[in-house]
Amino acid sequence: MASSAEIIQIGDKEVSFEVTPLAEHANGAVLMRMGDTVLLVTAVMGKNMANQGFFPLFVEYEERFYAAGKILGSRFVRREGRPTDEAILTARVIDRAIRPLFPKELRKEVQVIATCLSWDATYDPDILGLMGASFALSISDIPWKGPLGAVRVGRVDGKFVANPSYEERSKSELDLVVAGVKDNNDVIINMIEGSANEVPDDIMLEALQFAKPLISQVIEFQENKGKAFQKEKALLATPEKDEAFLQEMQSRIGSKLKDALFQGDKKTRMDSVNAFKDEVAAAMEETNPGKGNVVQDFFEEEIDRLVHEAALKEGKRVDDRKLDEVRPLSARAAMLPRTHGSGLFERGQTRTLSILTLGAPGDQKLLEGMEFIGKKRFLHHYNFPPYAPGEVKPMRGPGRREIGHGMLAEKALLPVIPSVVDFPYTIRIVTEVVSSNGSTSMASVCSSSLALLDAGVPIKRPVAGISMGLMQDDNGKYALLTDIQGPEDHHGDMDFKVAGTKEGITAIQLDVKVKGITEQIAKEAFAAAKATRIKILDEVIGKVLEKPREKLSPFAPKIFVLQINPEKIGMVIGSGGKTINKIVEEFGVEIDIDDTGEVFVTGNDEEKARLAMETIKGIVKEVAIGEFYAGKVRRILDFGAFVEFAPGQEGLVHISQLDNRRVAKVTDVVNVGDEVRVKVVGIDELGRVNLSIKEAKDNGNQEP
DSSP states (O other): OOOEEEEEEETTEEEEEEEOSTTTTSSEEEEEEETTEEEEEEEEEEEEEOSSSSOOEEEEEEOOGGGGTOOOSOSSOOSOOSOOHHHHHHHHHHHHHHGGGSOTTOOEEEEEEEEEEEOOSSSOHHHHHHHHHHHHHHHSSSOOOOOOEEEEEEEETTEEEESOOHHHHHTOSEEEEEEEEEETTEEEEEEEEEEEEEEOHHHHHHHHHHHHHHHHHHHHHHHHHHGGGOOOOOOOOOOOOOHHHHHHHHHHHTTHHHHHHSOSOHHHHHHHHHHHHHHHHHHHHHHSTTOHHHHHHHHHHHHHHHHHHIIIIIOOOTTSOOTTOOOOEEEEEOOSSSSSEEEEEEETTEEEEEEEEEEOGGGSEEEESSSOEEEEOEEEEEEOOTTTTTOOOOOOSOOHHHHHHHHHHHHHHGGGSOOTTTOOOEEEEEEEEEEOSSOHHHHHHHHHHHHHHHHTOOOSSOOEEEEEEEEEOTTSOEEEEESOOHHHHHHSSEEEEEEEOSSOEEEEEEEESSSOBOHHHHHHHHHHHHHHHHHHIIIIIHHHOSSOOSSOOTTSOEEEEEEOOGGGHHHHHOGGGHHHHHHHHHHTOEEEEOTTSEEEEEESSHHHHHHHHHHHHHHHOOOOTTOEEEEEEEEEETTEEEEEEETTEEEEEEGGGSOSSOOSOGGGTOOTTOEEEEEEEEEOTTOOEEEEHHHHHHTTTSOO
């Protein structure tokens, strides 16, 4: 196959699509390029049917350090290992956009891999991975209902920017990745991932409107340029339906499944549904041996039908709520006695407990990836233990879902976190999902806000979040659901998470199970999410804590900040770290020094931390001729004595300056360890200080 590169102009950026023979055994392979950032995106379908009972899709985003001209890792391991959180988040973005477009009947394994081969530090590879996945799947023989279009949207100085560079994004008030597909003559949105600096809802809607023609342009480009490479799609095996079997099962189910399903309590509901399913399966096994999997699939389809019909025809939900009704809300702060801050948020049977820890600047997370090397001072981690949904599972490290939900909450909270100048602490929040019945990520935003307020972190405003759902039929009739729970999330058509303050949106995430959502649905979802968000902020969070506590927890460390002359950093550190280590050991503190000369002293004992700070001030103090000090003799030589007159600072008292009389031997006047009063009598061009005991005596009425 000959390669062919085609270029599309998206806004003021050029994006290159190239069908490549590099990975000739893949079902579809393309090279994507923007600037000097290049990705190889491949799509492969397995040969055999999987037995999981669901579509097995695997999406990977591979960072390669060579792409950025870096050799990273430890001394002993110089190859890439476990994906970074950022790589996992990129893979999730691609997965969430392409997954809804696979046929429900597909049961063969499909794997999409986006590998970054070159990175120019100007353009983020993630948008190329998303567009490349669409193109690779479209030209392959893998059954897929694409192509889709994708664009990153920024807003700089009041103007929207398509696929902004890193520099443009640093100035942007929002950062959205939007994907969509064609529906008749319109574009409908099927995935959004974004963060914003308290942006109003109407600006968000304008951003989506800005994205739609660009998405349409990308789709049409793929349709036109992909024709020459398009393979015939593989046929799906569609097993014949046993109508007699299905009718018998339907007669056994009757209205009993609906009675079991529509109950307020999750545990009672699931116990009733599972018990009834087991009962039907056992009965059907007697007359139709070996069809247990058909019973399982039938129940899933029937539950899906029931929750849709109830919402669309009756305006009813499984827990008998109104479509726009939020589950009972409650919250508490200061749950735990020794933590620096904590908050519990409850929405129905979903409960999240967030615990905040304040640390020194040196506790920042060190990031070492292909795209970014640096430090991170605000972290949110999300844990979803098996007991939360009432299950038994092995306890392993965080999975992709945990990483994704944790980062979504982190994005939502970051715009209100104070700057390092105003609050120099490293802040870590861990959210434990202690009970789950849907929308735990948005609950974690709420409980984390409470933890920040409880800890006394001077945030701009608290943040809350809510998840909107959708039930839609084949004719386009739909019903929006506020605050979705388990069955509505699993069997519904949309999970639209919106988090923000009273001022505006800080994070947004959209996933769908249908082809996509219209602009009208998005508009209504934004409006309902805003009303609910303000309700939570006013009636729940605001009633627990209106503002951050005035004082930090007594168990939180205390940080003192000092700006010194950068040229004196070496004096504070000392030879081989001797000076700084001595201060750390003596006062039990942590000391972090920035290249700018900013010094942070952190300690649990406030008084000792103050003393450590005063010691550093003494070390870097600008000495002036004529000043008096109380010092201690540290060394004696034939020609004089060295006196430490300030922490880390020594000066020479020449033998002629020891006394008014002639001194034959230094030790006739002073010995090591003696405390003496000295006066600064000179500073040479190298900064060496000359002291005098004699003149200090002559000025006995002066205070050191």
